[in-house]
Amino acid sequence: MQTFVSPKVDKVGIEDRVNRITKRSIKKKAKLEGLKMALNMVDLTTLEGMDTTNKVTQMCYKAQHLHDEFPNLPTVAAVCVYPNFVKIAVDALNGSGIKVASVATAFPSGHSSLDVKITDTKMAVDYGAHEVDMVISRGKFHMGDYNYVYDEIAAIKEACGKSVRLKVILETGELGNLDNVRLASDIAIAAGADFIKTSTGKIKPAATLPVTLVMLEAIKDHYYKTGEMIGMKPAGGISNAKLALHYLIMVKETLGVKWLDNHWFRFGASSLANDLLMQIMKQSTGAYQSANYFSKD
Amino acid sequence: MKNKIKPLAFSGKWDLDPAPESTDHISIKDxxxxxxxxxxxxxxxxxxxxxxxxxxxxxxxxxxxxxxxxxxxxxxxxxxxxxxxxxxxxxxxxxxxxxxxxxxxxxxxxxxxxxxxxxxxxxxxxxxxxxxxxxxxxxxxxxxxxxxxxxxxxxxxxxxxxxxxxxxxxxxxxxxxxxxxxxxxxxxxxxxxxxxxxxxxxxxxxxxxxxxxxxxxxxxxxxxxxxxxxxxxxxxxxxxxxxxxxxxxxxxxxxxxxxxxxxxxxxxxGGKAANIIFEDAPLDQAVEGVINGIYFNQGHVCCAGSRLFVQESVYELVLRKLKDRIQSLILGNPLDKNTDIGAINSKEQLATINKYLKIGQKEGAEMFQLDCSIPKKGFWCAPTLFTNVSQSHVIAKEEIFGPVLAIQTFRTIDEVITKANNTPFGLSAGVWTDKGSKIFNLTSQMRAGVVWANTYNKFDPTSPFGGxxxxxxxxxxxxxxxxxxxxx
Known part of the structure; x- marks a missing residue:
């Protein structure tokens, strides 16, 4: 039995800090650079009951051809799909350098046995996923069974093996308060998470700036203790470029510039990419273009 | 906490472009x-x-x-x-x-x-x-x-x-x-x-x-x-x-x-306010409060939290967080919307602050400053903190009225109350802890006109202010x- 004790979080203080972060003014070169960086951090996502092979292939094509009219654009970081679509995505993205991430572990509720979750994870890994996005057992967390949550993450990490990176979704919208967000972050990191991630996108609120700041602080404290870097992925609810830039400022001023890289920071989003593209075009041409010029896959 | 892990780096990538507020809408007569x-x-x-x-x-x-x-x-x-x-x-x-x-x-x-x-x-x-x-x-x-x-x-x-x-x-x-x-x-x-x-x-x-x-x-x-x-x-x-x-x-x-x-x-x-961090405090928010407490308005604030007291068990961690946060501050053109630290108000005030920086070093305190370029014209002082400070140091006793923080440690609540009150001033104080009873215990013994708990430098017309x-x-x-x- 381990006892988990986390530093306390002050909500008002967090909100004050977030408020200050959102007041940064990002202009000119820095704006274009920020937009491209954000684009390069997007995990293009489809996680719907009605997902099909064709939907996934279409999205994978989009991932590689974000806006061919504009030369030298970065690609997105990854596409994120259900385990049964991993192979299709891997084949579609072959040679592009774009990673395939798969949700697993009875996503999104996480209600199943550990065996099923391990099988789910192994399926994604066997199909060639580079990254696995698991959900924690929020029910067990609320019951105070932190050891269960920890052991489960550790078991999934083991199922991922050495080369597959594990993102641990806390589903912060179900955790109730920021102290719980911090505690869940610490448990996930201790259990071997390579990334901690806010949300499934199925629960509102999904990612928010305050929640992300709390998680970044957990990552910072872990770095101070061990020198080890952990990645961060806010997911859900980030649909416009301006908000994405606020997130990047937060990362920069909390963890520093080393985290400004898609190896360490991701956005889980589907519509964000097109808004980023629109803003990039606006920065380059000086005018907004019609949304119809940007493909929706 | 004293380990060899590298400090975080806050510049060298994605440095922000100037974002100055325009001045064409104002009028100043000759x-x-x-x-x-x-x-x-x-x-x-x-x-x-x-x-x-x-x-x-x-x-x-x-x-x-x-x-x-x-x-x-x-x-x-x-x-x-x-x-x-x-x-x-x-x-x-x-x-x-x-x-x-x-x-x-x-x-x-x-x-x-x-x-x-x-x-x-x-x-x-x-x-x-x-x-x-x-x-x-x-x-x-x-x-x-x-x-x-x-x-x-x-x-x-x-x-x-x-x-x-x-x-x-x-x-x-x-x-x-x-x-x-x-x-x-x-x-x-x-x-x-x-x-x-x-x-x-x-x-x-x-x-x-x-x-x-x-x-x-x-x-x-x-x-x-x-x-x-x-x-x-x-x-x-x-x-x-x-x-x-x-x-x-x-x-x-x-x-x-x-x-x-x-x-x-x-x-x-004047003031020489104590800002007190207990080990059970929300440390990141406390650090942010310390930053706002001393570097707000370049420290030209009578209620500035210029003396920081940190409980010894969390001292190294708090210091590390403080130093990293200082490195993420932006000093420069006051009209730039991204500026955190503007100019010192006058040549005379800058001379006063510099005098205290010298005194602090001469007294054996260890100085740490934001690593940044200082504009050639104008009056500037990088945000500064001093460690290895005691109550007897001049920089812990006198009001500097600049962006200069003197840090001391304490072990018990009684000790820190004694030290915090051990000053001729009594304008303000701050306390950071997750425990409500500790706040009430401390604030009732603090000889200061304003005591902020888990926040600092909050002003409102409905709230009385004085020393x-x-x-x-x-x-x-x-x-x-x-x-x-x-x-x-």
Whole structure:
């Protein structure tokens, strides 16, 4: 039995800090650079009951051809799909350098046995996923069974093996308060998470700036203790470029510039990419273009 | 915590481009007179002095210097307005004028913020988000009290005092003018106010607003000048009340000067506030509070949290977090929307701060500063912290009034209360802990006018502000801020 004790979080203080972060003014070169960086951090996502092979292939094509009219654009970081679509995505993205991430572990509720979750994870890994996005057992967390949550993450990490990176979704919208967000972050990191991630996108609120700041602080404290870097992925609810830039400022001023890289920071989003593209075009041409010029896959 | 892990790096990638607030919407005249009896007048001496931008050392305008004759004219105008229009007016009507001033400040908030940053060196983020909104809020708040004084002080028959002489400092020029003028007007007094000589411009802008609000002539008189002008106000026999915000040294001189007279007084003087972090505190938010506590307005804040006490068990971690947070601050052009640390208000103040930096190092304290480039022109001091400090260090005893933090450690709550109170000052303090009972235990023993818990430098017109011990007497703000301007 381990006892988990986390530093306390002050909500008002967090909100004050977030408020200050959102007041940064990002202009000119820095704006274009920020937009491209954000684009390069997007995990293009489809996680719907009605997902099909064709939907996934279409999205994978989009991932590689974000806006061919504009030369030298970065690609997105990854596409994120259900385990049964991993192979299709891997084949579609072959040679592009774009990673395939798969949700697993009875996503999104996480209600199943550990065996099923391990099988789910192994399926994604066997199909060639580079990254696995698991959900924690929020029910067990609320019951105070932190050891269960920890052991489960550790078991999934083991199922991922050495080369597959594990993102641990806390589903912060179900955790109730920021102290719980911090505690869940610490448990996930201790259990071997390579990334901690806010949300499934199925629960509102999904990612928010305050929640992300709390998680970044957990990552910072872990770095101070061990020198080890952990990645961060806010997911859900980030649909416009301006908000994405606020997130990047937060990362920069909390963890520093080393985290400004898609190896360490991701956005889980589907519509964000097109808004980023629109803003990039606006920065380059000086005018907004019609949304119809940007493909929706 | 003392390990070899590299500090976080906050620059070298994605450095922000300049984002300066434009200045084309403001107007500053080449020269300003004295605002006496509702009009701008030339000073009787004919003397003017320059007001400069401390970030560039460029001249912004020439400011009139008021001598004793001008002071006398201003006091006479205030007395006449008091006996005539202002004390006869119904409270409700008086309130309307004050509301009008508040609304005009809001309308002109963008210009006021830019002028404040140009003239004083403070970041536009602060003048825009703190100084100007609080200024307007103060007028709104006190406008509301005008016709409710009898309810505020039941069965005590509150009456105005007469003519108030008010001398304000350079750190929050516009906000301090509001803190002084709003309660004085609300209680039916008339005013002669002198801004600090390095930051006259927003007080003059306020005079223009008062003119536009069509206040009866002489109700508010704003005269500019240096210490001699202030002394003229303090010593004028027809002034009924002195309100002063500034250094403890000058406060003592004023108290001597008015001893034996009938003048009422409020003094808001220096401070050396303790900011206390317990091991159970939300540390990241505490660190943010420490940053805001000492580096807000370049530390030119009388209630700045200039002494930090950290419980020894979390000292290394807090220090590491503080140093990293300092490295993410941006120093530079006060008009840039991203600037965290602006210019030091004057050459003289910079010399004072630098003197203390030398003393601190000579005393054996270890100095750490933001690693940044300092602009060639203007007056600048990188945010600084000192470790290896004890209560006996000069930098832990004297008010520096700059971005300089002295850090000490403690073991128990009793120890830190003793150390925190071990100062001639007593303006403010801060405490950071997750435990409510600890907050109440500590705040009830702290000899400081304001104690913030899990926050710092929060200001609101509804909240009284003022000091214990040599930090002054009397309260400004809130219901308490009315009493210094009333006789019962």
């Amino acid at each position: 020269q300003y007179g004295l605002f006496i009896n509702g009009k701008f007048k030339n000073p009787s001496s004919g003397n003017y002095f320059p007001s400069i931008n401390p970030a560039t050392e460029e001249k912004l305008s020439m400011i009139a210097e008021a001598n004793d004759k001008d002071v006398n004219d201003a006091v006479s105008a205030a007395r006449k307005a008091y006996n005539g229009a202002w004390s006869k007016m119904t409270a409700k009507e008086r309130g309307k004028y004050i509301y009008r001033i508040a609304r005009l400040i809001q309308e002109k908030s963008r210009e006021l913020a830019v002028v404040e940053s140009l003239d004083g060196g403070k970041p536009i983020r602060e003048s825009r988000d703190v100084d100007v909104p609080i200024t307007a809020a103060h007028f709104f708040y006190y406008a509301g009290w005008t016709d409710k004084l009898k309810y505020a002080f039941p069965n005590r028959n509150p009456e105005s005092v007469g003519v108030a002489g008010q001398v304000i400092p350079w750190n929050f020029p516009l906000m301090m003018a509001a803190w002084k003028i709003a309660p004085a007007l609300a209680t039916g007094n008339t005013v002669v106010l002198k801004p600090a000589e390095t930051t006259s411009l927003t007080a003059i802008k306020l005079a223009e607003i008062i003119q536009e609000a069509d206040l009866p002539a002489g109700v508010v008189n704003i005269i500019t000048g240096a210490g001699a002008t202030g002394a003229g106000i303090v010593n004028h026999p027809d002034i009924d009340k002195i309100a002063f915000t500034g250094s403890t040294g000058v406060g003592k001189i004023i108290m001597k000067a008015i001893a034996g007279t009938n003048k009422k007084s409020t003094m808001e003087l 214990y011990k040599e930090s002054g007497h009397g309260r400004e703000g809130g219901l308490h801020g009315l009493t210094p301007y009333l006789n019962f």
